[in-house]
């Protein structure tokens with residue numbers, strides 16, 4: 001369906017990534033945000049607080065991130081499209097509730113404008129060091145979806161994708177920005193509402209009494225949803241549960257539920273994965289990047305090409321699920337992968353795991369605080385072809 | 387007696403039971419038996435709540451119940467309402483989101499003393515401060531029941547708990563004073579001995595707009611009573627009966643509890659204050675004029 005015009009600020013704007021992310025959420029139909037201020041993410045909730053009264057919806061600043069990350073889930077079961085926003089320390093506090101969103105299959109977008117860590121770290125400077133936290137940070141087995149925009153325009157565009165994915169798969173979606181993307185100001189084009197495709201919630205059409213809130217079929221592993229007040233008298237719990245939503249703390253119930261939660265994403269990874277490739281066919285080396293680092297990597301790739309090196313660039317727009325199949329295919333054709341990221345080795349582990357020794361994998365790490373110098377990436381590309 | 391007569395009598399009996407047990411329609415009968423121990427007071431509070439639901443005359447589809455984690459946290463799962471069993475301590479913020487997203491719902495939070503006042507204490511303070519339109523029922527058994535009887539912020543000084551093996555040396559919360567100081571518009575305390583009064587408070591709570599806090603003292607015979615040689619559930623109810631003093635309108639500063647001491651019960655606070663949503667609507671209407679459409683007022687839906 002098309003976007004609700006009330007939330008769409010059609011036009012050409014000059015805005016930063018945080019503001020663009022907020023506009024993306026509004027365009028996608030987000031009408032409830034609960035947040036707690038933290039640099040460098042605060043501008044997103046500030047803008048939402050300013051915009052939502054005239055769009056029609058609610059913003060509430062909660063007492064902490066524990067509250068914000070569960071309030072949005074109350075909001076989702078109350079019928080709204082929802083988002084919460086934070087950065088490192090706040091995201092760490094949200095982890096229990098990320099798990100609650102997984103087990104209760106609550107559509108929700110979780111924005112992490114990454115800053116340097118661990119702990120309070122570098123509040124005003126960038127990092128990409130929460131990529132594994134997004135994947136593994138909550139306890140138990142689950143599969144997340146995580147996007148990594150590299151510009152304010154993508155903060156807008158991919159935010160709509162993030163909402164569409166969370167509604168389609170009923171899995172919390174992490175929106176992995178970073179301080180630079182959040183604070184850089186660029187041209188952002190917001191299309192008219194009829195050009196914005198949004199996915200509505202997967203509402204049940206069943207009558208009370210017939211509807212089981214967590215019932216699925218082998219063909220469709222994503223259950224239909226309802227909201228409080230629609231007469232279905234649902235029960236939702238963070239305990240392992242059966243199709244009715246009732247606690248079922250048995251080995252078979254655990255097996256059935258957790259496998260479905262994990263495999264609804266794993267089995268459909270091909271439909272979700274999004275990579276943008278540039279010159280990978282015939283390349284000797286492929287740079288694998290994501291988020292802000294992809295823009296620095298592009299500069300290094302161009303410099304390498306100017307030196308006559310056959311280098312391709314594969315950018316992960318969606319980092320989780322990881323584009324395992326594509327990396328495996330490419331591994332057979334290239335000498336090496338170069339993986340720059342603003343951390344000391346996270347997504348590179350996943351590249352190594354799927355390359356499995358078939359090609360070299362060189363990491364270009366960075367402890368955070370700024371983006372890479374293109375030169376260090378260029379050096380690694382040259383090392384890779386030597 | 388003929389077979390037919392026997393059948394008739396049986397049917398009569400069934401009908402009578404159905405009549406006499408007004409709670410049944412409010413329970414998810416496919417979830418019974420419940421997990422609570424014999425003599426536990428939580429079930430009694432649920433009876434009171436069911437009575438309050440009946441007497442309120444409200445449409446059950448318009449009421450949602452949200453629990454945290456604990457023995458009391460299981461209440462949501464047994465009630466035939468839209469019900470949410472959330473995470474430990476976070477029932478209030480979940481309920482806040484639910485209420486704000488779907489303002490026509492009456493949202494009830496039903497949870498334990500540890501859940502609401504320890505791990506969730508901060509949320510209790512802030513929801514009361516905001517006058518969020520929620521009714522909170524806090525079943526206070528002076529202990530962490532679910533995890534085996536550890537010390538809670540409500541445990542009076544004195545008795546032993548598994549993590550206070552030599553007796554509790556901490557001071558306890560006076561929950562009505564806490565809720566009132568933070569701005570709750572309705573505050574009451576009853577015990578499971580006071581079933582009529584508790585049900586009435588719950589009914590009033592359902593009909594009250596704003597942050598309602600009802601403390602229900604309830605025995606945990608399995609852990610708290612046994613560990614402290616206080617007898618069984620009935621003995622604890624006897625204690626409630628003997629030592630309770632009804633003082634409606636009492637200053638909440640004076641209603642703190644001591645170990646097996648006097649219990650001041652009653653309706654302590656009943657006042658008016660604009661709710662969070664009323665304040666938001668009023669403020670935005672003033673500041674933004676006709677650019678703003680009041681939220682959640684018309685027909686309850688935005």
Ligand SMILES: Cc1ncc(C[n+]2csc(CCOP(=O)(O)OP(=O)(O)O)c2C)c(N)n1
Pocket residue numbers: 455456457458459474497498499500501502525527529530531532533538
């Ligand atoms: C984050 C977290 N910490 C700890 C626990 C373990 N836990 C479950 S219930 C509970 C205490 C419950 O006490 P109370 O709220 O008083 O409820 P009661 O069982 O007494 O009704 C604790 C500590 C948990 N489930 N989650």
Ligand code: SF4
Pocket residue numbers: 421422423425426427428457527531532605606607608609
């Ligand atoms: S442990 Fe205590 S609170 Fe929990 S069900 Fe048993 S008696 Fe009730």
Ligand SMILES: [Mg+2]
Pocket residue numbers: 456498499500525526527528529530531538
């Ligand atoms: Mg307790």
